[in-house]
Amino acid sequence: EQPSAPSPISAPLRELPWSKGRGSINFLHTTDTHGWHGGHLKEAQYSADWGDYISFAHHLRQRADEDGSDLLLIDTGDRVDGNGLYDASDPKGKYTFDVFKEQKIDVITSGNHELYLANSSIREYDEVVPDFRDSYIASNLDIYSPKSGKLEPFAPRYRKFTTKNSGIRILAFGFLFNFHGNANNTVVQSVQETIKEKWFQDAIREKDVDLFLVAGHVPVRDSEESDLIYKAIRNAKWDTPIVFFGGHTHIRDYRKWEKKAWGLESGRYMETLGFLSINGLSSGKRRLDATTAKSPVYRRMYIDNNLFSLHHHSGTNHSSFPTEMGKNVSEKIEKARKKMNLDEAFGCAPQDYWLNRAPYPANDSFLSLLDTHILPDTFTAALQKPSIVISNSGAIRFDIFKGPFTIDSTFLVSPFTSGFRAIRNVPYGAASQVLQYLNNQGQILLEDLVALSVDPTMYKLDDLTPPLPPVGLHTLERVTVAGHKAFAPRLIGRSESEQILLVNGDKDAPALPGYTTRDDAGSDGDDTIHQEIQFYDVPNCIAANIHFSPSSNKPLVSEEHAELRSRQGGTVHLAEGTKPETVDLVYNVFVQDWVLLALQYLGHDYGKEATEEVLEGQTMTDIISGWVRDNWACEGEK
Numbered sequence: 001e002q003p004s005a006p007s008p009i010s011a012p013l014r015e016l017p018w019s020k021g022r023g024s025i026n027f028l029h030t031t032d033t034h035g036w037h038g039g040h041l042k043e044a045q046y047s048a049d050w051g052d053y054i055s056f057a058h059h060l061r062q063r064a065d066e067d068g069s070d071l072l073l074i075d076t077g078d079r080v081d082g083n084g085l086y087d088a089s090d091p092k093g094k095y096t097f098d099v100f101k102e103q104k105i106d107v108i109t110s111g112n113h114e115l116y117l118a119n120s121s122i123r124e125y126d127e128v129v130p131d132f133r134d135s136y137i138a139s140n141l142d143i144y145s146p147k148s149g150k151l152e153p154f155a156p157r158y159r160k161f162t163t164k165n166s167g168i169r170i171l172a173f174g175f176l177f178n179f180h181g182n183a184n185n186t187v188v189q190s191v192q193e194t195i196k197e198k199w200f201q202d203a204i205r206e207k208d209v210d211l212f213l214v215a216g217h218v219p220v221r222d223s224e225e226s227d228l229i230y231k232a233i234r235n236a237k238w239d240t241p242i243v244f245f246g247g248h249t250h251i252r253d254y255r256k257w258e259k260k261a262w263g264l265e266s267g268r269y270m271e272t273l274g275f276l277s278i279n280g281l282s283s284g285k286r287r288l289d290a291t292t293a294k295s296p297v298y299r300r301m302y303i304d305n306n307l308f309s310l311h312h313h314s315g316t317n318h319s320s321f322p323t324e325m326g327k328n329v330s331e332k333i334e335k336a337r338k339k340m341n342l343d344e345a346f347g348c349a350p351q352d353y354w355l356n357r358a359p360y361p362a363n364d365s366f367l368s369l370l371d372t373h374i375l376p377d378t379f380t381a382a383l384q385k386p387s388i389v390i391s392n393s394g395a396i397r398f399d400i401f402k403g404p405f406t407i408d409s410t411f412l413v414s415p416f417t418s419g420f421r422a423i424r425n426v427p428y429g430a431a432s433q434v435l436q437y438l439n440n441q442g443q444i445l446l447e448d449l450v451a452l453s454v455d456p457t458m459y460k461l462d463d464l465t466p467p468l469p470p471v472g473l474h475t476l477e478r479v480t481v482a483g484h485k486a487f488a489p490r491l492i493g494r495s496e497s498e499q500i501l502l503v504n505g506d507k508d509a510p511a512l513p514g515y516t517t518r519d520d521a522g523s524d525g526d527d528t529i530h531q532e533i534q535f536y537d538v539p540n541c542i543a544a545n546i547h548f549s550p551s552s553n554k555p556l557v558s559e560e561h562a563e564l565r566s567r568q569g570g571t572v573h574l575a576e577g578t579k580p581e582t583v584d585l586v587y588n589v590f591v592q593d594w595v596l597l598a599l600q601y602l603g604h605d606y607g608k609e610a611t612e613e614v615l616e617g618q619t620m621t622d623i624i625s626g627w628v629r630d631n632w633a634c635e636g637e638k
Ligand SMILES: Nc1ccn([C@@H]2O[C@H](COP(=O)(O)O)[C@@H](O)[C@H]2O)c(=O)n1
Pocket: 078, 112, 113, 116, 248, 392, 393, 394, 395, 396, 416, 417, 418, 590
């Protein structure tokens, strides 16, 4: 782990469901790592780095060699965008690729983030694909070759191989979901079309396959793409076991299609090392008898990526765990971080701000910080006229922790290179409705949130201190329920019936906060028994009003009047409660197509030519770091 990483905290662990002996295969799976190969430096629970993963895999490979099973490693894409280690270098990824390639990965695919920008996909094609020449698979992805200019497969379409110890014959695919946001130097063919192709139809009919392995940057659940692939394989081979490794939705999940087809998704940001094992497979070396042939057994575990877990599951300790290669890789990461000054602070956050671990709006919601402070402060200084500034919440990727906000933090919270654009003088009536169109699902109801939570506790109003504000959801740091001592709820709400709902505020819960996953195999998949963290849905987009606050029903101010004031004083700042006749509609470029579409629905046709750059191309990363520098001094600097 990195020298500045916090030491892991011991917690109750479940045992790794390892499968041993012939006909057994074990997998480790990473997905959506988004550049976090240095691990989490502010969260002890996820503090192991890529070097530790290399050491861990080494010990498990050795275990497989000893007991005759096999260990394979899978990575299903989105390795880029989201961490200083990748994003802070020029070109991006200058240090990550060398670190990443030191792990032996048996099946690897591309995600959507490798393809947003032409230069990222070219680097992926020129560097990562050759680094993983025998294992990179691109079943539905092509690239206009930077050398020949011709459209070529990004990597081989599939791979057939036999495992080293057990002799299990695997046929592996590598898919990406039907992604449309890629730059025009790559082509993602839809899964619907791909599975009709001859090469695919021939591949699923190949003889001597003991296991179909579908690695994909595709969610395992609620995904038309995964279901189509499953059905296509089953149409050709009614009984051959299938295993899916998915990604993209950043969750831990394990889905059962049927007893011989399961799929694992292994979270995000190097928080999780997914583990899956199957025993009872046939192989070139081992014919199964009638009973065992019917019953391969699949099991899974989500390993928290920290040394406490990794030592435990590999039967090692502090001194026997690190391998030479693992240590070298950790050192390489440390050097790269130093070279890029990733620990240099712009300022210090006075408290935690959560992206999904707090409801929105709330005092500890990052999105509330954005729409009530960061965007208004930045754009009030930069824009002259009443404006509405819209950003997608997806532009924000991670939480802010109390303490130093560093160069690294800027990329953790928002790594993207898109800037902001404006459409001038949009009638206020239309502009003020765009946000609603972009968030078309309306407000989240108390009932919806409660339905998502486990065992909400109901209390009477009188039993609670402090008393609650009116009906709705609230964040309170501590509450006291009559007859119990004070404790911290994850969510508290007051319903129409005047009862108080206290969600996940169980004072007897385990101490270490973390994931508690419920999947198709039950709720025992997380290796660490956690105190459950509540995650909240947030709107697609948020907005800030600049130079006006339309909270009352004062009349719209006429454009002429605004013009006049503009000429007189430069900036037009309307009096509290006054609505402008027109506003400049400013938005993050990523949502441009949706903003134009919403305006079209609202009866105003604007083309891209009607838009112009604002803030001289500054990105959300620049905006946040600039705001932190100006507003959050560290102790001693005040
Ligand atoms: N320039 C960009 C690119 C992407 N986004 C946001 O990221 C989302 C996709 O990320 P996943 O990890 O879910 O694949 C995308 O939907 C956008 O919200 C962005 O804001 N700007």
